[in-house]
Amino acid sequence: MARKIIKRSWAEPYRMKMVELLKMTTREQRNKAIKEAGYNTFLLHAEDVYIDLLTDSGTNAMSDRQWSAFMTGDEAYAGSKSYYILEDTIKKYYGYKYVVPTHQGRAAENILSKILIKKGDIVPGNMYFTTTRLHQELAGGTFQDIIIDEAHDPYNEHPFKGNVDLAKLEKLVKKYGAKRIPYVCIATNVNMAGGQPISMANLKELRAYTKKHGIRIIHDMTRVAENAFFIQQREKGYANKSVRQIVKEICSLTDGATMSAKKDALVNIGGFMAINDWDIFEEARNLVVVFEGLHTYGGLAGRDMEAIAVGIVESLDDNHQKARVGQVEYLGKKMIEYDVPIVKPIGGHGIFVDAKAFLPHLTQDQFPAQTLAAEIYVDSGVRTMERGIVSAGRKPNGENYYPKLELVRFTLPRRVYTQAHMDVIAESAAAVYDRRKSIKGLKIVYEPKYLRFFQARFEKLK
Ligand code: F0G
Numbered sequence: 001m002a003r004k005i006i007k008r009s010w011a012e013p014y015r016m017k018m019v020e021l022l023k024m025t026t027r028e029q030r031n032k033a034i035k036e037a038g039y040n041t042f043l044l045h046a047e048d049v050y051i052d053l054l055t056d057s058g059t060n061a062m063s064d065r066q067w068s069a070f071m072t073g074d075e076a077y078a079g080s081k082s083y084y085i086l087e088d089t090i091k092k093y094y095g096y097k098y099v100v101p102t103h104q105g106r107a108a109e110n111i112l113s114k115i116l117i118k119k120g121d122i123v124p125g126n127m128y129f130t131t132t133r134l135h136q137e138l139a140g141g142t143f144q145d146i147i148i149d150e151a152h153d154p155y156n157e158h159p160f161k162g163n164v165d166l167a168k169l170e171k172l173v174k175k176y177g178a179k180r181i182p183y184v185c186i187a188t189n190v191n192m193a194g195g196q197p198i199s200m201a202n203l204k205e206l207r208a209y210t211k212k213h214g215i216r217i218i219h220d221m222t223r224v225a226e227n228a229f230f231i232q233q234r235e236k237g238y239a240n241k242s243v244r245q246i247v248k249e250i251c252s253l254t255d256g257a258t259m260s261a262k263k264d265a266l267v268n269i270g271g272f273m274a275i276n277d278w279d280i281f282e283e284a285r286n287l288v289v290v291f292e293g294l295h296t297y298g299g300l301a302g303r304d305m306e307a308i309a310v311g312i313v314e315s316l317d318d319n320h321q322k323a324r325v326g327q328v329e330y331l332g333k334k335m336i337e338y339d340v341p342i343v344k345p346i347g348g349h350g351i352f353v354d355a356k357a358f359l360p361h362l363t364q365d366q367f368p369a370q371t372l373a374a375e376i377y378v379d380s381g382v383r384t385m386e387r388g389i390v391s392a393g394r395k396p397n398g399e400n401y402y403p404k405l406e407l408v409r410f411t412l413p414r415r416v417y418t419q420a421h422m423d424v425i426a427e428s429a430a431a432v433y434d435r436r437k438s439i440k441g442l443k444i445v446y447e448p449k450y451l452r453f454f455q456a457r458f459e460k461l462k
Contacts, residue, residue, distance in 0.1 A: 038457025050381030073303025105260025195347025366441025
């Protein structure tokens with residue numbers, strides 16, 4: 001009798017030809033390591049980490065094609081062939097007219113913010129990102145969150161939690177006037193909301209509204225291909241469009257972009273600023289020389305630009321995204337099976353565990369997400385990242401931001417770990433969950449001025 005197959009699984013559209021051996025540690029060694037790191041997973045030595053889910057940034061595995069392209073890098077100081085290859089690729093696949101390479105995303109944010117933001121300006125965005133908001137503030141602007149309310153609720157299953165609430169934007173336009181809003185900053189696949197997409201319909205409405213008021217849209221396109229994959233899966237009218245087509249359409253609804261190529265574009269370093277306006281490009285091309293390097297390398301080696309160009313194309317492959325997002329989903333479903341409270345829907349680049357629900361006996365001032373990240377590391381050597389009150393930092397006036405979301409991010413590097421690794425990770429989260437009541441919070445003992453989450457130190461509460 002013919003077997004009835006009820007499920008057809010996805011699998012990776014690649015195989016491995018080189019592996020990196022990992023160090024295994026004991027719980028005792030990990031207890032010592034995390035204490036020495038001030039209970040901050042950023043301060044651990046990577047060597048002491050078994051499965052590294054700190055970030056999906058710059059931690060991707062490059063393909064054989066990317067490594068081959070690396071060898072063809074043109075290291076000329078000026079006018080490198082590799083720059084023109086990168087420029088052509090960005091124009092072809094994203095559609096922006098002018099490109100300024102930078103060493104990573106925040107360098108593009110710095111340049112763009114310096115050019116477009118004046119003191120007293122308001123910069124609305126679909127949720128903040130740490131470096132993006134800081135550059136806006138350092139340029140004299142104030143960030144205003146205009147994401148839909150659903151994005152701040154970890155359990156709301158809205159399929160497009162990255163959407164903008166146009167009524168919130170309208171309120172800002174009425175209050176401050178369009179002239180004080182140099183641009184709206186739109187992230188695709190909103191990182192801090194849990195890797196949640198914005199819909200094409202919402203972006204189109206935003207485009208129509210901003211056009212009417214003469215306001216630009218600047219696109220933080222760090223994870224645009226993952227966002228496009230969700231549009232393909234969830235939005236009416238897009239099921240038969242490719243990720244590549246959807247990405248191009250998203251970009252066409254915006255005026256320029258900042259990009260950290262370390263995520264979607266599958267490289268270990270790199271980024272760029274892209275813009276359709278010649279005058280802004282001219283200024284950026286000039287400013288990049290001050291901070292990064294000549295406008296045809298922007299702090300990158302020629303070989304880096306070659307690898308980005310190949311990575312961009314690979315990132316737009318439907319099968320790549322299916323496996324990429326599929327792996328994140330696999331991990332998320334395991335966590336749900338074990339009753340671990342996670343942000344829903346499952347996002348694009350990682351699983352975000354709700355630390356407030358995980359450790360309800362801790363107040364936000366006792367740093368539940370920071371605490372949980374440290375506990376997970378001690379349990380299994382899995383390194384995760386706090387995305388809560390520590391990451392949110394302080395306002396320019398010194399007060400703490402108190403974000404609604406207090407999360408631990410289990411971020412998956414692309415093409416790096418296997419399904420067996422996913423099992424180990426979910427089982428570790430479950431084991432810590434089972435002993436959650438015995439977990440004590442932390443107090444902060446050192447705090448740097450900017451982006452404190454990177455270097456802050458903590459001690460365990462008695
Ligand atoms: N925008 C978003 C949405 C990001 O996630 C990041 C980096 C940046 C901009 C800045 O880019 O790191 O190349 O300077 N996110 C990393 C993370 C650090 O772990 O989420 P960068």
